[in-house]
Amino acid sequence: MPPRVLPNKCNGCPDRAETRCEEACPGDLMALDPATGKAFCRATRDCWDCMSCTKVCPCGAIETRMPYQLGYHKASLRPIMAKNRIIWKCVDINGQETTYEYANRLAPKTDDLP
Amino acid sequence: MRTGVFHVFRAKSTIVSTGGAGTLYKSYTADSTDSGAQIWMCPYCVGSGYAMGFRQGAELSSLEQRWVATRTKDFCGPVDTISVGYKAPIINCKDEKVMSRYAHLGGDAAPRYIRANAPMEEWLAGRGPCYCDTRNMAPDTVKAMMTDYLNERPSFVLFLASRGQDVTKEPIEIYGSDPYIMGGHTMGGFWVEMDRMTTVPGLFAAGETAGGNPNKFVGGCAAEGKLAARGAIAYMKQAEPLPSQDSRELAEQIEAEKARVFAPLLRGADYDGVSPREMKDRLQRLMDEYAGGTSQFYRTNEERLDYALKHIAMLQSQFQYLKAADLHELMEANETMDRVDVSEAVVHHLKARKETRWAGWQTRSDYPERDDVNFDCFVETRRDPETGVVTAFTRPYEQLVPGDRQKA
Numbered sequence A: 001m002p003p004r005v006l007p008n009k010c011n012g013c014p015d016r017a018e019t020r021c022e023e024a025c026p027g028d029l030m031a032l033d034p035a036t037g038k039a040f041c042r043a044t045r046d047c048w049d050c051m052s053c054t055k056v057c058p059c060g061a062i063e064t065r066m067p068y069q070l071g072y073h074k075a076s077l078r079p080i081m082a083k084n085r086i087i088w089k090c091v092d093i094n095g096q097e098t099t100y101e102y103a104n105r106l107a108p109k110t111d112d113l114p
Numbered sequence B: 001m002r003t004g005v006f007h008v009f010r011a012k013s014t015i016v017s018t019g020g021a022g023t024l025y026k027s028y029t030a031d032s033t034d035s036g037a038q039i040w041m042c043p044y045c046v047g048s049g050y051a052m053g054f055r056q057g058a059e060l061s062s063l064e065q066r067w068v069a070t071r072t073k074d075f076c077g078p079v080d081t082i083s084v085g086y087k088a089p090i091i092n093c094k095d096e097k098v099m100s101r102y103a104h105l106g107g108d109a110a111p112r113y114i115r116a117n118a119p120m121e122e123w124l125a126g127r128g129p130c131y132c133d134t135r136n137m138a139p140d141t142v143k144a145m146m147t148d149y150l151n152e153r154p155s156f157v158l159f160l161a162s163r164g165q166d167v168t169k170e171p172i173e174i175y176g177s178d179p180y181i182m183g184g185h186t187m188g189g190f191w192v193e194m195d196r197m198t199t200v201p202g203l204f205a206a207g208e209t210a211g212g213n214p215n216k217f218v219g220g221c222a223a224e225g226k227l228a229a230r231g232a233i234a235y236m237k238q239a240e241p242l243p244s245q246d247s248r249e250l251a252e253q254i255e256a257e258k259a260r261v262f263a264p265l266l267r268g269a270d271y272d273g274v275s276p277r278e279m280k281d282r283l284q285r286l287m288d289e290y291a292g293g294t295s296q297f298y299r300t301n302e303e304r305l306d307y308a309l310k311h312i313a314m315l316q317s318q319f320q321y322l323k324a325a326d327l328h329e330l331m332e333a334n335e336t337m338d339r340v341d342v343s344e345a346v347v348h349h350l351k352a353r354k355e356t357r358w359a360g361w362q363t364r365s366d367y368p369e370r371d372d373v374n375f376d377c378f379v380e381t382r383r384d385p386e387t388g389v390v391t392a393f394t395r396p397y398e399q400l401v402p403g404d405r406q407k408a
Helices: A020-024 A052-056 B048-055 B080-085 B098-105 B112-124 B139-152 B155-161 B217-238 B248-267 B276-290 B302-317 B327-352
Strands: A003-005 A030-033 A038-041 A062-064 A076-082 A085-091 A097-103 B014-016 B070-072 B130-132 B172-176 B203-205 B377-383 B390-396
Touching (some): A003 A038, A020 A052, A052 A062, A052 A076, A062 A076, A085 B155, B014 B048, B048 B203, B048 B327, B048 B377, B070 B112, B080 B139, B248 B327, B276 B302, B276 B327, B327 B390
Parallel strands (some): B014 B203
Antiparallel strands (some): A076 A085, A085 A097, B070 B172, B130 B172
8 A cells, every 4th residue: 555656757746735645645644755855655554545646646656556465566556537537557466457447527417507 | 734733613513523433453454564554444534523522521322333344355345345236145165155154134134243244253163264256257247346446445456456366266355344433334423312412512423423323324424414514503593602712711721632632742852752653553452352353353351341441541641651753643643542532432332231232243252142131222431521430321222213123
């Protein structure tokens, strides 16, 4: 579960008072390191791997990893946020890739509008 | 949390709906690595709502009916998606259908604590591991199930990928979760009347925080929120005016609470004390071993519960040594104190119910049978706000919905 912030992709959300991952994390675990200007996870042990940070990052700079206590090295699950959909790309420890997709928002029905 | 500003809310009625309490017990994957929060329930619900009211004398109900669920092993993720949604039966290591052992109690439709506990009883009897048998699922059904998981709990898909697990070849292993205190599945929470008012006038509760009415789930909790809102408004309309802002007594109360909340941060950077994490970890192992956690297959007895109470009292006497380096750690310190206070109530509840009514949720090794003569009732606790002493008592069961109690 420790989210890894990729320093070459993270821009520290300069346009906001809080970084998006800081705002999204339900455990208040993400913060901005003023020394590096990048986000980091202050307590990887307390992460629930809900992946809110991973999904909300506009730069794709966060990777969720399974701790070794639970999962072997190394698989990846990457969300690509699209309009009303999420595309998930999963690569397992044997290199096998699978892509999933689902609608996470119902597209608004125009006849429901007032 | 960002600025350290202490906000004071003045209200004639308050609804507390802060969720239930996970993380009182040690989860079996919590060790020195990065899996300290691998539980089914949200680990950031630590029972603060219960603690807030309990410390002011609000009565708690049924905390001994702890929610223990069958979950995926190690990851502790949802299982109903597979077992109910995709009809993958529960099997043991011998490929036997586990629930048929409980046919006399309804088999797959047996009471929930039976279904929650069944895999653990199999494990204890030497017939583990247990699984949800996904081996007969067609590939597109598997994909649909994974997609459902990506919606509900996405990192479970990463977990399976980290094991290189093909569920059509290797079924999904299941095991019991750590115990949770909550009012949404089981009925642990504040005692509330029909308007959702607790025993503290003007304090209402809804959702996990409100006890006495189990199997609410999301829909029930939302409905309860509406009931509590109506109750809170009705109370407000007839309530006494609030004390004046200049009230000396009010100012003293605020200063006392500020001092209590901020103390760990104000002890200084060089203070030689106890970190919130150390106290949390100590509490979790204490509850696991002595108050019926997963490592004990949920079993406890009077002497272990007394040991737990003794050490909970020692932890409470050590709150004065908690230290925090920043606002996040200050939150952790307050959460840890809340956990300890709620755990004290849980142990009193487990002590008071001297029978085994819901095996797995509430198992007394020293009272293994159900005792309807003495315990067909609610077990309650109250903490004296002046002395901090917790007492346990009972409230009678009153049938509200007509019909046969034993039939759903």
